[in-house]
Amino acid sequence: MIRPVVLQVTAFLEVLPSWLPTVAICTGVYMMLIGMSNHYLESYVGHVPQYTSILGNIIVISLSASIAGATYVSVIKQEMVLLFVFFAFVSGRMIQGAITARIIQKVYAFFSGLSGGDSSDSLGGTLKDSASKAWSFVWGKIKDRILIITVSMIIVSQTTLSIFAVYAFGDGQVIRAIRRFWIGFFFLTVAGITFDFRYFAHRISWTAALGLVIATAGSFLYSPAGFSNLTSVLGPYLENPVPDWMRLPLGAFGFLAGVVFWAIFYRKHG
């Protein structure tokens, strides 16, 4: 039997090593640590004539390296690997929750903007006038985001086909469909953040912005459908592996905390 290609396309993510999300989050976090401390350092001592950007880089990189090294030594010596992994897991879930809420809010804003565009000031003009106004509004929005809309449409249709394939040609397990949906969401997030990269990369630093993209990608690699990946890989290193039931409440807590922080910052900054 020839297995359908669409089923295979997203299947490669299922064979990702399970340490990858944690390592990706830690890499992203340390890149952000380097980038943001550099930013703060420059604003603090940037006016000193002895300060150069190379000197700043040396300070920040060696300080981050000492933090990473000391944490690594403590984690290994005191057998806190699992604790650290859970810290990274919860912080990843927080990013995931906040960004999911952000995407839903942006999709809502996009569609309410579309429907609000033709009724906003149609009182004074004719019907044709307001229709052309609405069209130029929609076209302006599309033209500005043509790249991300194309990419999103490709991802969405691929995910839809892949989910459809689970039921049409595959074994029809719901868990497979959920996993494929989540993988599609992962690609959408990475595409969206990479697209928005140009807006915030110059404002903070490139290192920090890239670290944010890597950390977010890592956090979205935690599939909600594969609960046992994380603890099983740590099995050989632990004397008493933590049971799986702990991960679900921890993940839910992190996700909810992320949504709450999104709400707090959204009310503050919009």
Add this chain to the structure above:
Amino acid sequence: MTPVELASLTWPATFILAATILFLLLTAAADIGAGVRHLGTVALLVLLVGFYTLPVLTLPVRWLLTLFGFAAPVGLSLVSIRMVIKST
């Protein structure tokens, strides 16, 4: 040499390197006299020698840095959430 041995060998050196440059920059910014700057630099170098000769000295510093290491993922994810909402 295992990764743990390598890490425990390198982190005090990188820490003192960062601390020394930062100390010199901060004292230069605050316009503090040369005597204090020399004294501080020598003290940091003595501390570096102490780290390698008396390993017990590294314990408090290591735990302080570990605290930062554990706080970094959660703290920076908060910072990044704020960043994403402010700028995208």
